[in-house]
Amino acid sequence: MKFSDFVCADAIRANLQAEDKEGVVRELAQALAEAKRINSAEMESIVKAILKREELGSTGIGRGVAVPHTKHPSVDRLVGTIGVSQSGVDFDSLDGEKVQLFFLLISPPDRPGDHLRALENISRQLRDDTFCKFLKQSKSAEDIKHLLEEADHQQFGK
């Protein structure tokens, strides 16, 4: 699976304003609602579901990356977006570090395979230090889109 298969380009945020976990989740969900990829009326329910998932264990997987996610019946295909926080946010990460890169994923309840394929793609790409570093340094949504396109075309190796 490629980034272009699940990342909503119009909902990418290069300069997240939020300073805590709930704020980041809300800001990215809001971005998806503004891009009309999720129903605005369902946004609150989606935010709550993602935060509930976080209570089971942080999705801050280390290296300054988090993948907050949930299943939600209001989406009929995997929807995702990316946010970058310049200052980093305390996300109760597994390695205790602040998180700068957020990959928010919402999947239909009956499609766990797509969720796994997205996770696999994200983790494979992030193992490339250059890609990871460039993403964190992105100053605009355009920068991020460009990096994702390069990654989709395997410009960063495996």
Add this chain to the structure above:
Amino acid sequence: MPGRRPGAGVLNGEPMNGTVARNVTVTNTEGLHVRPCDLIQKLARKFTAQIEIVCGSERVDAKSILSLLSIAASAPRGTGLTIEASGADAEAALEALAELFARNFDE
């Protein structure tokens, strides 16, 4: 894997280079998503042994969640994996990890 010699591992069922191995199966419904991978790396980090998980032609470091997640979609329910460990507490590590798989990651 850094420091790993090509060909190290199991040959004809016989461990080489002091490496011990155990086959496990992914039996939880949702496969190796974030939470199971987190449990694997947390448990693996309790041991000094070098521990790797082999999934088809891929070999990943069991102490790295990013590494583990990179086989997420390749290991759905029913997939057979091999855990390999080398080092002083390798046997204990295998035992503990196999038990975690057998418990379906408490899902």
